[in-house]
Each structure stands twice: as C-alpha cells, then as structure tokens.
Amino acid sequence: MAIPAHASTGERIWYYTFRVICGCIFFFLIAPIIVVIPLSFNAVPFFTFTEEMLSFDPAGYSIKWYQDFFTNRNWQGAVSNSFVIAIFATLISTTLGTIAALGLSRSEMPAKTLIMGVLISPMIVPVIIAAAGMFFFYSDIGLASTHFGVILAHAALGTPFVVITVTATLVGFDQSLIRAAATLGASPTVTFFKVIVPLITPGVISGALFAFVTSFDEVVVVQFVGSYQQRTIPWAMFSGLREQISPTILAVATLLVALSIIMLTTVELLRRRSDRIRGLS
Amino acid sequence: MSTQLPTSNQNEAGEMVTTDGVPLRISLARARRRNRNRALLLVLPLFLFILVTFFIPITTMLFRSVENQLVGEMLHRTLPLLQQWDQNGGQLPGEEVYAALAEDFKEARENNTAGSVGRRLNYEESGFSSLFRVTNRRINKIEPPYQEAFIKINKDWGKLDTWRVLKRESRAYTPSYYLAAMDFGYSPAGSIQRNDDNNRIYLQLFGRTLWMSLLITVLCLVLAYPIAFLMSTLPVKSSNLLMILVLLPFWTSLLVRTSAWIALLQKEGVINDLLVWSGLIGDASRLTMIHNATGTIIAMTHVLLPFMVLPLYSVMKTIPPSYLRAARSLGASPTTAFIRVYMPNTVSGIGAGAILVFIISIGYYITPALVGGQSGTLISNFIAYHLSSSLNWGLAAALGTILLVAVFVLYIVYDKLVGVNNMKMG
Numbered sequence: 001m002a003i004p005a006h007a008s009t010g011e012r013i014w015y016y017t018f019r020v021i022c023g024c025i026f027f028f029l030i031a032p033i034i035v036v037i038p039l040s041f042n043a044v045p046f047f048t049f050t051e052e053m054l055s056f057d058p059a060g061y062s063i064k065w066y067q068d069f070f071t072n073r074n075w076q077g078a079v080s081n082s083f084v085i086a087i088f089a090t091l092i093s094t095t096l097g098t099i100a101a102l103g104l105s106r107s108e109m110p111a112k113t114l115i116m117g118v119l120i121s122p123m124i125v126p127v128i129i130a131a132a133g134m135f136f137f138y139s140d141i142g143l144a145s146t147h148f149g150v151i152l153a154h155a156a157l158g159t160p161f162v163v164i165t166v167t168a169t170l171v172g173f174d175q176s177l178i179r180a181a182a183t184l185g186a187s188p189t190v191t192f193f194k195v196i197v198p199l200i201t202p203g204v205i206s207g208a209l210f211a212f213v214t215s216f217d218e219v220v221v222v223q224f225v226g227s228y229q230q231r232t233i234p235w236a237m238f239s240g241l242r243e244q245i246s247p248t249i250l251a252v253a254t255l256l257v258a259l260s261i262i263m264l265t266t267v268e269l270l271r272r273r274s275d276r277i278r279g280l281s
Numbered sequence: 282m283s284t285q286l287p288t289s290n291q292n293e294a295g296e297m298v299t300t301d302g303v304p305l306r307i308s309l310a311r312a313r314r315r316n317r318n319r320a321l322l323l324v325l326p327l328f329l330f331i332l333v334t335f336f337i338p339i340t341t342m343l344f345r346s347v348e349n350q351l352v353g354e355m356l357h358r359t360l361p362l363l364q365q366w367d368q369n370g371g372q373l374p375g376e377e378v379y380a381a382l383a384e385d386f387k388e389a390r391e392n393n394t395a396g397s398v399g400r401r402l403n404y405e406e407s408g409f410s411s412l413f414r415v416t417n418r419r420i421n422k423i424e425p426p427y428q429e430a431f432i433k434i435n436k437d438w439g440k441l442d443t444w445r446v447l448k449r450e451s452r453a454y455t456p457s458y459y460l461a462a463m464d465f466g467y468s469p470a471g472s473i474q475r476n477d478d479n480n481r482i483y484l485q486l487f488g489r490t491l492w493m494s495l496l497i498t499v500l501c502l503v504l505a506y507p508i509a510f511l512m513s514t515l516p517v518k519s520s521n522l523l524m525i526l527v528l529l530p531f532w533t534s535l536l537v538r539t540s541a542w543i544a545l546l547q548k549e550g551v552i553n554d555l556l557v558w559s560g561l562i563g564d565a566s567r568l569t570m571i572h573n574a575t576g577t578i579i580a581m582t583h584v585l586l587p588f589m590v591l592p593l594y595s596v597m598k599t600i601p602p603s604y605l606r607a608a609r610s611l612g613a614s615p616t617t618a619f620i621r622v623y624m625p626n627t628v629s630g631i632g633a634g635a636i637l638v639f640i641i642s643i644g645y646y647i648t649p650a651l652v653g654g655q656s657g658t659l660i661s662n663f664i665a666y667h668l669s670s671s672l673n674w675g676l677a678a679a680l681g682t683i684l685l686v687a688v689f690v691l692y693i694v695y696d697k698l699v700g701v702n703n704m705k706m707g
Contacts, residue, residue: 011615022511025504026526029586032541033533035551039544047544048551096327103323108316115324117696122335124692126644128661129339129681132668136345137338156334159327217534220646224668237536241543241651250544253537260532264525267532 033257040065040250047245065251075236075248082232085147085222086215089154094208096155097162098200104163105170116163123160127220130157135224145227153221158211165210169203169274202274206267213263343685346678349455352447355398356385360451368445368471379427379438386420404673405457405467406446412437442469458679483663483680490660493578494642498589500582501638502631505589509630513597524594531587539651542580546571546652572654580648585641589634592699596630633699640691644684660684 003015043062044050052060069075100119103109122130134153135144143149177199181191219234226235233252240249292298297305353360358381366374389395399413412435423430431438449471450457460466460473464481468474475481508527512520530538545551553567562568570576600623608618646661653662660680667677 014615018507018511022508025508026523028504028583029530030526032538032545032583033530036537036541036544039551046549047547048549048554092330096330100324100327103320106316106320106323108313109320109324110317113696115328118336119324119327119331122331124640124688125335125339126646126661126681126684126688128644128646128664128668129342129685130335132664132677132681133339133342134334135668136342136674152334156331159331163327213532217536219536220665234534234536237540238647238651241536241540245543249540253534253540256534256537260529260534260537264528264532268528 036250036253037257040247040254042247042250045247047247047250065247068246068248069251069255072248074231075233075252078231078233078236081147081230082216082234085150085154085230085232086212088151089158089215090208090212092151092155093158093211094162094204097159097207097211098166098204100159101163101166101170102196102200105167105173107175119163120160122157127157127218131221131224134221138225144225145229147226147230150222150226150230153225154215154218155211157218157221158214161210161214162204162207165207166200166203169200173199199277202270202277206270206274209263209267213260339685343678343682345674346458346676346682347454347456348675349450349457350453351394351398351401352450353453355389355394356382356447356451358382358385360447363444363448363451366444366448368441368448371441373428373439373441374444376426376428379431380425382431383420383423383427386416386423390417390420400672401675402446402450404461404676405450406442406469408437409443409446412443445469445471455675458675459683461676462679462683486660486663487683490643493574493581493657493659494639497578497581497585497642498635498638500578501586501589502635504582504586505593505634506627506631509590509593509597512594513600514602527587527590530583531591535584535647538584539580539648542576542583542652543571546576546579571652572657574653574657576652576654577649577657577659580652581642581645584648585638588637588641592633592637593627593630596627596633600626629698633695636691636695636698640688640695643691644688 003012007015038053039047039049041061041063042050042053042065043060050060054060104112104116104119109115130153134149138144138149138153143152177195178191181195182188186194216232217234219232219238222230222232222235223238233256237249237252240246292302292304299305299308359378362378362381363374366378386395389398395413395417396410399410399417402409402413415435416431416438419434423434428439437443446467446469449467457467462483464476464484465473466476466480508523512523515523543550547553548567548569548571550571552570553562556562557564557567570579604622604626605618608622609615613621643659644661645659646665649657649659650662650665653659661684664677664680664684667673667680
C-alpha cells in the first residue's frame with residue numbers, strides 16, 4: 001500500500017499516523033516476549049532491569065539462573081516429565097486423530113456435524129471443567145496421579161487440533177488418486193502408505209506439533225489429574241509464580257521462547273510444502 | 282422379430298445389472314453402505330477414546346450438581362419415618378424418629394460418614410456441620426428416651442427448622458446447588474428466596490466474567506483490526522514478516538507470556554521503573570497494575586489478540602482493493618468508503634474472531650489465577666476454588682454446568698457463522 005503521488009497532506013499525515021499506530025500494536029504483541037530474554041540474565045533476583053544492566057556493566061549480568069535450572073532436581077524432573085507426557089500424548093492423539101480425519105473427509109460419512117462436534121469438544125469446553133471431570137473420573141478408576149492418566153488426558157485435549165489440521169489438508173485431496181492407485185493394482189495398504197501418507201504428512205506433522213504444544217503448555221488438567229510426581233514445566237512455573245518468584249522462571253521462559261521459534265518455523269515450512277505439493281500456491 | 286430379449290446388462294424387469302447378475306441399484310447401495318461403514322470404522326477409535334477419556338468424565342461430573350444421595354444414605358432409617366411427619370404442625374417428630382436417628386448415627390460413626398453429611402447440610406443451613414460433629418462424638422453414650430437425649434447433646438435437635446431441612450434434603454436429587462449458584466437459597470420454612478446482600482456473589486461474578494470477556498473482546502478487535510488491515514494491504518513478503526510478530530506470541534507458552542506480564546506490570550516491575558525514571562510518577566505513587574482486574578484485562582488481551590488477528594486477516598486478504606478505489610471514484614470520501622464499503626465486507630471475520638475470543642475468555646483460568654488478585658478473578662477461578670479448597674463439589678459442578686451451557690450456545694453460533702471445519706490455525 002504505497003502512498004500515491006496525488007495524496008493530499010491530510011492523507012499523508014493519516015498514512016504515517018496509521019503506520020505508527022500499527023507499530024505500537026506490534027510492539028505490544030512482541031515486547032513482553034522479548035523483554036524476558038535480557039531479564040533472565042539478571043545478576044540479582046529481581047524481575048526488573050537494574051542500574052548495572054542498563055549501563056551494560058558485565059557485573060549486572062549472570063547465567064546463574066540457567067545454572068540453577070540445569071542443576072535443580074525440581075526443574076529437571078519437570079523437564080523430563082513434560083517431554084515424556086507430551087511425546088506419548090502426541091503419539092496417541094496423532095494416530096487416532098489422523099485415522100479419524102481420513103474417515104471424516106469421506107463424502108459418505110454420516111452425521112458429520114454431530115461427530116465433529118464431539119471430537120472437537122475438548123477444544124471448546126473450558127479447561128477447568130475438563131480438569132474437574134477428569135479429576136473425579138480418573139480417581140475412581142485409579143488413573144489419578146499416574147503418568148498414564150495424565151497422558152490420556154492430554155491426548156484427549158490434543159486430538160481436536162490433529163483432526164482439524166489433517167481434515168484441512170484433505171480438503172484439497174483428490175479422491176480419484178485412491179481409485180487410480182486401485183486400478184493400477186495397489187492394495188488398500190499400499191495405497192495408504194504410498195499415496196495417502198505422503199500427501200497428508202505435512203498436515204499430520206503440524207497437527208502433531210499442535211498436539212505437542214497443547215500438552216507441553218498444559219497446566220490445569222495436569223494439576224488436577226496428576227500429583228507432584230507428574231509435575232511438568234508449566235506446573236513448576238505456575239507454582240513458582242504463585243509462591244517464591246525466582247528469575248529461574250524467566251530463564252525457563254527464555255528457553256521456551258527459543259523452542260516456540262523452532263516450532264513456528266517448522267509449521268511455517270510445512271505449510272508452504274503442503275501448499276506446494278497440492279498445487280495451491 | 283421385435284420381441285426384446287434381455288441384453289447382457291439388463292434383467293427381465295429391465296433393470297441394469299452388473300456382470301454377476303445383481304441389479305445395479307442394489308449393488309450400488311451395497312457399495313455405498315460399505316463405504317459408509319468404512320468411514321465410520323475409521324472415526325470409531327477416536328470417538329470411543331474421546332467418549333471415555335473426556336465426555337463421560339465431564340458428564341458424570343456435571344451430574345454432581347444435582348446429586349444428593351449422601352444424606353439419604355447416612356440417614357436411611359430416619360428419613361423414611363420423617364416423611365410422615367407434618368412439618369407445619371408445630372410438633373417435633375416422634376420418639377421413633379429419634380430412635381432411628383440414633384441407629385443411623387451409630388452406623389455412621391463406624392463408617393466415618395457423619396462429617397461429610399454434616400458438611401453437605403451446612404451448605405443448606407450453617408450450623409449443621411458442628412451439630413453433626415458434636416452428635417457423632419457423643420452418640421455411643423446415648424440412651425433412651427432418645428428425643429430428650431438428642432436435645433441434651435445439642436438443642437438444635439429440638440428445633441423444627443432442623444427437621445424441615447432434613448426432610449427437604451432427603452430427596453435423591455436437589456436443585457439447591459443451582460439455587461446457590463444463582464444466589465438463591467431456602468428460607469428455614471422451606472421457601473425459595475434470594476440471599477441477603479452479603480451472600481450474593483455469584484450473579485455478580487457471572488456479570489463480571491461476561492463484562493470482562495466483552496471488554497477483552499472489544500480491545501482485541503480494536504487492536505487487531507488495524508494490523509490485520511495493514512498486513513492485508515502490504516506485499517506478501519512484508520506481510521509474512523509481520524505475521525511472525527503475531528504468530529510468535531501465539532506459539533509461545535502461556536506461562537511465559539503471563540510471567541512476562543508479571544515482570545512488566547508489578548510494582549517493582551519494568552513499566553513502573555520506567556515511569557519513575559522518566560519522572561512521570563513519583564517513587565511513592567507507583568501504579569498498581571497487577572493482581573487486579575487491570576492486570577487480567579491487559580494480559581488476557583495480549584494472550585488472545587492472535588485469535589482475533591488471524592480470522593480478520595484471512596477475510597481481509599480476500600477483499601479486492603479495487604472495491605475501495607471504486608467507492609472513491611464514485612465520490613465517497615476515504616472515511617465513507619472505508620465504513621460503507623470495506624467494513625461490511627469484514628463482518629464475517631469480525632464475528633468469527635469476536636466469538637472465538639469471547640468463548641476462550643469466559644472460560645479462562647490460568648492468567649486470572651496468576652495476575653487477577655481479588656477483583657480480576659473469573660468464574661473458572663471460583664470453580665477451581667470450590668473443587669480444591671472449599672470442597673463444595675456440587676456447587677463447583679453447578680457453576681461449571683452454567684458456564685458450559687453458555688459456551689455451548691456460543692459454539693453453536695460460531696458453527697453457524699464460520700463452520701468448525703473452516704477454523705484456521707497457525
């Protein structure tokens with residue numbers, strides 16, 4: 001939207017004012033995330049910039065909060081729990097979600113709206129209600145305070161994202177490719193692995209990433225279904241923010257920002273690849 | 282010569298048949314049925330999984346909002362006898378009721394259930410918890426005549442209101458949790474009435490939740506509209522670059538964003554330091570921007586902004602710039618062209634984003650729990666409080682059901698407006 005040569009003074013003023021306003025909004029979006037990075041190198045246990053930091057005095061900076069994070073057993077336990085729970089939950093939700101999406105995208109599928117509604121419900125229901133329901137039910141069947149229980153709960157929360165992303169990938173899917181494979185003598189299994197899988201892989205991977213993030217970032221359900229043995233990184237951050245505020249939380253936050261940049265890049269690359277394969281771009 | 286013989290792909294009735302002689306109509310129907318079953322079979326595993334791990338747990342939890350078996354189970358001898366008692370007759374129940382009560386209490390002492398029943402009845406009328414506790418402690422030494430003995434233990438056993446509450450709560454299902462969730466309750470005489478002013482919290486809380494969600498939705502819309510517009514008019518390269526600024530917060534852990542806002546907004550935080558340093562405010566008058574409604578609104582607006590930007594952007598991208606030029610060439614001022622031509626075209630995006638943000642915010646828990654303090658907590662935080670601190674699970678379930686119904690209605694509107702299948706992510 002370059003400014004045209006015939007624009008009046010008023011239009012020129014508005015043009016630049018509008019850009020400044022937009023700049024402020026983008027600043028509001030990104031500044032809180034950027035600000036935690038320098039704060040995590042604070043030499044003193046404050047959540048703010050010190051005089052030394054502002055004058056770029058090396059004494060004002062330290063990596064001791066990172067050292068604390070990497071040596072503290074509380075945090076390290078949380079890290080391994082987070083990864084174990086998220087990886088297994090992702091495996092379950094990606095497998096079930098992908099298969100279901102294949103069924104849902106078939107034109108013969110009856111009662112699509114109703115079934116879709118049920119499958120999407122974990123995304124819509126407020127998380128505290130889900131946590132409460134699971135807390136009672138999982139206690140009754142002996143799954144509370146077990147890794148398995150938390151994994152099942154997180155898998156349920158992650159499936160809607162897999163279903164949605166894979167269904168979206170299948171929208172442009174040419175069903176005649178399956179028939180073509182069949183006429184060329186491929187068995188349904190061969191068709192699935194040689195024709196369907198390569199085409200839907202980008203959607204499956206980005207769905208899996210969504211499911212992973214859902215579990216990795218989840219803090220309410222795990223607190224109700226799990227116990228201290230199942231504490232995850234968000235749980236440790238949550239209780240840290242409520243009880244003893246230490247800049248270690250900001251060090252963890254910085255590491256998580258780095259992780260989210262990696263995830264964002266992956267999803268973006270996959271989306272482009274998927275569009276290219278399907279000839280959308 | 283003209284008698285028509287059935288040709289190879291027609292049977293005697295003149296129907297088309299397949300090579301193996303089955304009428305094509307039947308064969309097609311069979312194939313369609315097989316395909317339908319195959320599609321259903323693919324969905325079935327996930328459907329069952331969600332049903333067991335998610336749907337049934339929530340449904341059974343919501344059932345707790347009306348369930349009332351606890352009282353009836355403990356007082357299973359007393360309550361049937363109490364049904365014959367005339368609660369408006371001005372007479373206490375007879376000796377046989379008190380005798381049954383003694384039996385029930387003795388059994389409850391063995392099973393250790395009197396405490397929880399007392400706590401349950403305390404939600405109806407305060408005093409029941411201590412009444413049951415005291416009675417439970419002294420039940421083993423009780424001797425006939427029971428009526429006199431019970432009244433000696435606690436004079437509440439000689440009050441008509443105590444027995445009225447017991448008779449009322451002998452039913453297996455109770456509306457009293459829903460009444461409590463709407464700030465209503467029973468009078469001692471048994472009629473439904475509004476709680477007095479000091480005990481009205483939930484309607485106000487629902488009101489605050491709706492009001493704050495609305496405010497957050499409006500703030501998100503006001504902030505998202507300009508940047509979505511800018512991105513939709515810029516060339517793809519620059520708009521993709523700006524999109525990263527929207528998507529990075531979207532992908533960043535919620536806890537990270539909330540801790541960042543705590544670092545920014547607290548009294549000794551970055552913003553206050555900046556204001557003091559620049560001399561805008563004195564060191565003594567640092568602003569309180571966190572642990573109150575302001576903190577919740579700022580942090581939640583930031584968290585939910587991407588959910589508004591993405592649907593708006595995807596709608597705005599499809600509006601041809603020639604619409605605005607056409608309006609201008611027909612004599613509209615820039616403002617008129619924008620309001621009369623451009624904005625009506627974005628209504629579907631506004632609706633989609635607004636409902637999405639509103640649905641998420643009325644059920645929000647984590648951010649208000651961390652930065653909300655007293656005035657910034659929402660309905661979800663009270664549900665959590667009743668679940669884990671006050672242990673009034675029935676009330677938590679009733680509040681949860683009301684919240685769920687609200688979300689469900691909004692979801693149906695969202696589905697009609699956008700279609701769940703068109704939901705955009707990332």
